[in-house]
Amino acid sequence: xxxxxxxxxxxxxxxxxxxxxxxxxxxxxxxxxxxxxxxxxxxxxxxxxxxxxxxxxxxxxxxxxxxxxxxxxxxxxxxxxxxxxxxxxxxxxxxxxxxxxxxxxxxxxxxxxxxxxxxxxxxxxxxxxxxxxxxxxxxxxxxxxxxxxxxxxxxxxxxxxxxxxxxxxxxxxxxxxxxxxxxxxxxxxxxxxxxxxxxxxxxxxxxxxxxxxxxxxxxxxxxxxxxxxxxxxxxxxxxxxxxxxxxxxxxxxxxxxxxxxxxxxxxxxxxxxxxxxxxxxxx
Amino acid sequence: xxxxxxxxxxxxxxxxxxxxxxxxxxxxxxxxxxxxxxxxxxxxxxxxxxxxxxxxxxxxxxxxxxxxxxxxxxxxxxxxxxxxxxxxxxxxxxxxxxxxxxxxxxxxxxxxxxxxxxxxxxxxxxxxxxxxxxxxxxxxxxxxxxxxxxxxxxxxxxxxxxxxxxxxxxxxxxxxxxxxxxxxxxxxxxxxxxxxxxxxxxxxxxxxxxxxxxxxxxxxxxxxxxxxx
Numbered sequence: 001x002x003x004x005x006x007x008x009x010x011x012x013x014x015x016x017x018x019x020x021x022x023x024x025x026x027x028x029x030x031x032x033x034x035x036x037x038x039x040x041x042x043x044x045x046x047x048x049x050x051x052x053x054x055x056x057x058x059x060x061x062x063x064x065x066x067x068x069x070x071x072x073x074x075x076x077x078x079x080x081x082x083x084x085x086x087x088x089x090x091x092x093x094x095x096x097x098x099x100x101x102x103x104x105x106x107x108x109x110x111x112x113x114x115x116x117x118x119x120x121x122x123x124x125x126x127x128x129x130x131x132x133x134x135x136x137x138x139x140x141x142x143x144x145x146x147x148x149x150x151x152x153x154x155x156x157x158x159x160x161x162x163x164x165x166x167x168x169x170x171x172x173x174x175x176x177x178x179x180x181x182x183x184x185x186x187x188x189x190x191x192x193x194x195x196x197x198x199x200x201x202x203x204x205x206x207x208x209x210x211x212x213x214x215x216x217x218x219x220x221x222x223x224x225x226x227x228x229x230x231x232x233x234x235x236x237x238x239x240x241x242x243x244x245x246x247x248x249x250x251x252x253x254x255x256x257x258x259x260x261x262x263x264x265x266x267x268x269x270x271x272x273x274x275x276x277x278x279x280x281x282x283x
Numbered sequence: 284x285x286x287x288x289x290x291x292x293x294x295x296x297x298x299x300x301x302x303x304x305x306x307x308x309x310x311x312x313x314x315x316x317x318x319x320x321x322x323x324x325x326x327x328x329x330x331x332x333x334x335x336x337x338x339x340x341x342x343x344x345x346x347x348x349x350x351x352x353x354x355x356x357x358x359x360x361x362x363x364x365x366x367x368x369x370x371x372x373x374x375x376x377x378x379x380x381x382x383x384x385x386x387x388x389x390x391x392x393x394x395x396x397x398x399x400x401x402x403x404x405x406x407x408x409x410x411x412x413x414x415x416x417x418x419x420x421x422x423x424x425x426x427x428x429x430x431x432x433x434x435x436x437x438x439x440x441x442x443x444x445x446x447x448x449x450x451x452x453x454x455x456x457x458x459x460x461x462x463x464x465x466x467x468x469x470x471x472x473x474x475x476x477x478x479x480x481x482x483x484x485x486x487x488x489x490x491x492x493x494x495x496x497x498x499x500x501x502x503x504x505x506x507x508x509x510x511x512x
Contacts, residue, residue: 025327114490116454248343
């Protein structure tokens with residue numbers, strides 16, 4: 001429903017009232033922005049030497065390396081998570097209860113456990129010390145199991161979103177269950193699942209930042225090193241947040257483009273209570 | 284494992300803090316999110332665009348960065364939230380860390396709640412809004428009497444998802460000074476390294492129970508409000 005249906009074409013009195021609201025709103029927003037800038041100036045945070053590291057080539061390169069590490073961690077965990085998700089998604093769709101129930105249990109368990117708890121467990125149990133796997137792989141493992149559980153749900157929802165006539169027709173011409181899955185359902189389901197998988201990449205990217213709490217390499221870690229050195233916490237926070245926002249916007253743009261191109265007018269996948277911060281889709 | 288059972292009150296208190304963070308941030312995010320959603324679909328386009336920018340920025344920032352802005356960049360600008368500790372209602376007072384964590388969690392989650400409400404509003408059939416206009420209801424009247432009650436029904440599944448995610452996100456406060464469940468698990472693991480898997484399972488089960496409870500509440504409400512179409 002377009003928002004313009006909620007209120008009729010405004011008459012002169014309403015237009016005058018809206019003009020007043022608009023002016024007040026603009027004044028408030030400008031005042032807010034001015035207050036932020038003034039506060040920063042008052043505390044000397046607009047001084048050039050605090051911002052200088054972010055235009056110095058070496059530190060920009062360090063940030064770039066941190067971004068690459070972050071992207072690498074996210075990409076690795078998504079790849080492993082897809083494998084995990086496919087395996088457990090198919091398991092959840094199985095006809096055999098002895099396969100279905102353990103898969104359901106595993107998926108529910110890893111969906112409900114917070115990512116940071118998993119990271120702490122993997123890191124403090126297997127990551128520290130000399131034979132430890134280190135913070136990088138702790139982050140990747142934790143992200144893999146969490147995103148894998150969510151992807152298992154996406155996978156199940158994708159397979160179920162393929163029109164049922166397809167599977168019925170495949171059974172009618174005598175295909176076995178695995179043939180139906182591989183030849184008929186999977187190829188059609190992949191197109192439906194693709195936007196949700198890319199959204200999950202955004203989630204994985206945001207969650208790599210949690211590696212900060214266990215000292216894993218990445219963008220936030222480089223930011224911490226920079227503000228530890230130059231005491232420019234405010235500037236580092238602003239710059240690192242801006243980088244995250246830009247990268248995530250790019251990924252979200254790709255997801256929207258894929259949705260429009262390959263799925264078209266059909267509704268995006270509905271995942272029940274995955275604990276996904278999708279906040280609903282706007283049809 | 285004996286350590287965990289003999290200090291079970293620590294375990295319960297940690298989860299109590301998790302639930303406390305969740306309830307406060309959840310309520311605030313629901314209220315603020317509903318307000319943001321109303322502004323977003325409202326007639327004043329400046330406010331609609333401002334809310335849209337806010338939601339886009341916050342949705343694409345990791346929660347950890349918001350915590351860092353509050354906890355590490357904030358003190359440099361003079362915001363230590365210590366003044367909150369002076370406000371006390373009777374015996375209850377709130378620690379600065381708790382206030383700061385709730386603020387970060389609420390700011391983050393309100394953006395997602397706003398989107399959830401907006402998707403709910405979009406799911407209400409067009410005819411409802413047209414009918415509300417045709418009997419002369421203004422924007423606030425139409426929202427309150429006709430649109431929002433129906434939107435609540437459609438917004439419930441994404442809202443449940445967002446609140447479950449909030450419950451899990453309270454764990455991030457562990458990295459910023461709050462001894463809630465995740466921090467308490469780290470404490471126990473550091474003291475009893477040989478029981479680490481069991482300790483992890485104990486805390487994970489706690490979270491699973493809370494998430495399933497929330498999920499159950501969500502599905503009960505959905506069932507209650509479901510209508511035949």
